[in-house]
Amino acid sequence: MSSTPLARFERVTRRFGDLVAVDDVTLDIEPGSILGLLGPNGAGKTTLLSMLQGLRRPTSGTVTLFGGDPRDARTRRLLGSTPQETALPETLRVGEVIDYVGGHFPDRVETDALAEEFGLTDLLRRQSGSLSGGQKRRLAVALAFVGRPRLVLLDEPTTGLDVDARRVLWDAIRHQHELGATVVVTSHYLEEIEALAQRVIVLGEGRVLADDSVARVVAEVGVSQVRLEADEPDSLDALDGVVRRDTADDVQVLTVSDSDAFVRALVGSGIRFRNLGVRGATLEEAFLALTARRPADELVSSHGKELR
């Protein structure tokens, strides 16, 4: 019994007019793990989940949830999910929102217990329109767990949160997973998938690009971004670990595989530089660096936009 997948996509394609959002995807979601769905914006993550939620029909292929059709409401009794945007009805109080969603499930977590778990106890009487971004996110994620689901879909659960709020939510998600829920979490932050998931599926342009353990995928796409201003930018290309260099105004934007090694090499090389900044690349940048190269002007404009 346990080997039967909770959900299954068989050769699933979903088109929106001319756009192919999901392209011939076949995959199983097995019980037990936290599965990361990783990909840049527009990769098809949300479309994939919306078919599992019964919101959209595949153009071709079949989607199976708990052995049934996700478009049948009864099939979804053990499925929990979170709205992607902070979409809570503003006039309802936090406790009312929890009861509204919880009332759909045969075996629900009591409001007080759920509030305790997600740090909402002091907010139960507040209207959800008055919550901060982080509080709304906590409530939204809590809603996914109110029906004691076996499978939980979290679509970018911590987008827009600061580091502390993000860690609080991660802890709550891990705890729920230990209690027995299988969790699918989408993100375009590599860090988030690293912190939560064991298995990761990388999507790009609607196709599965990789389906592997987190450690192996991280090794493949784990790159950092270094920004600096330099007098002789061309000589940067020769340094250790530079995957790509782009120029936006006077700033050099370097994608490097190992930022520590790069900085050591940079200092040792004697190249004069100013305003050095290092950060982990977002997944989008990692994909840009590691997948097929695009025309240079397109790259510059995408970085220029970000530099504003």
Next chain:
Amino acid sequence: MSTIASAGPSLARLTLLHARYQLIETLRVPMAVIGTLVFPALALVFFVVPQRVVAENPVYATQAVISLAVFAVMSNSLFGFGLAIAENREKPWDPYLRTLPAPGLARVLALLLSTGGLGLLAVVPVIAVGGILTAAEASPARILAGFVALAIAALPFMLIGTAIGYSMPFKAAMAVIQIVMFALAFIGGLFLPPLLFPDWLDVISRFTPTRQARELVIWAVEGGPLEWWVWVGILAWIAVSLALALALFRRDEGRRYR
């Protein structure tokens, strides 16, 4: 793994659950509720009460009050359902509710209860104003019968509003509802009594849910014979508009692109 073990809440419980929170959401914006409750009574004060020929004749006044009551219920139904649904489809909370284990029927029935109930409540001030300021008259039992008739006759309007809400965006729904509402009101004899209609218009009029609603409520309040086409027409409109609303609900995937 076989299909799910425990049965979920019944359709009736899910319907009441949705109706309850829809009502709470509406009541948290009191101005919207007050507008709904007061507007039809004001229309009576401005358009019927000053016309003493109508207002002082018990039969005419009663029919005028009934016509306005039908108009109030119709406009509340078309706007309440059509605009609420079209608006919700453009908000991300609605697609989220659709991922929960509730069948489409529960949500449609919940709207009938909550918005439909508020619409019927809006008739109370119309009756009060009509009773005090005009010669309209009816016994309490007759008024109660009128309410029941009004509730039944309102179903097609609610379902037509539902169908409009699910078939087009908010701004288009706004325009279409206004056209549908005034066309149905005029042809159905809510503005001008059907007595003044030429024969061909009278025949067309009998096919409209507004005319059927008007006749049904007049029959319930004033007595007299009930033509067969009134109740057959209402049942047919309910069947057709319910099928259409359900089909559009199932087809709907919200307005978001992905």
